[in-house]
Amino acid sequence: MTTWITICDTCKREGWDAASGAPTDGEALAALVEAAAEDSNDVRTRRVSCTMGCDRACNITVQAAGKINYSLGTFEPTAQDAEAIVDYAAKHAASETGQVPYREWPQGVKGHFVSRHQPLPE
Numbered sequence: 001m002t003t004w005i006t007i008c009d010t011c012k013r014e015g016w017d018a019a020s021g022a023p024t025d026g027e028a029l030a031a032l033v034e035a036a037a038e039d040s041n042d043v044r045t046r047r048v049s050c051t052m053g054c055d056r057a058c059n060i061t062v063q064a065a066g067k068i069n070y071s072l073g074t075f076e077p078t079a080q081d082a083e084a085i086v087d088y089a090a091k092h093a094a095s096e097t098g099q100v101p102y103r104e105w106p107q108g109v110k111g112h113f114v115s116r117h118q119p120l121p122e
């Protein structure tokens with residue numbers, strides 16, 4: 001089953017300079033996550049503008065129908081963080097419930113979990 005990574009593309013970390021004309025931190029992270037997920041069969045990505053976690057930029061969610069879903073934040077727009085996010089999402093996709101044993105978590109997602117959302121009743 002496909003796991004979706006939703007990346008907030010309007011997230012701005014402290015120090016982001018609007019005057020520079022640079023992409024937002026969220027846009028930069030989104031591009032890196034999209035590149036990291038490009039060859040995955042089980043992980044897809046999409047962008048949204050604001051997931052209401054602005055103080056914890058950069059924010060993403062990991063979701064699949066009928067599974068436990070997660071919000072994560074305080075990522076940096078780096079290839080290392082993007083790869084950890086995609087690696088975790090692939091494990092979420094492979095999990096029947098969406099729960100990934102802690103021992104399998106990529107190091108780069110540890111400390112980034114914000115909330116867990118139980119699947120909706122059928």
Ligand code: FES
Binds near residue numbers: 050
């Ligand atoms: S701007 Fe990213 S959560 Fe609000």
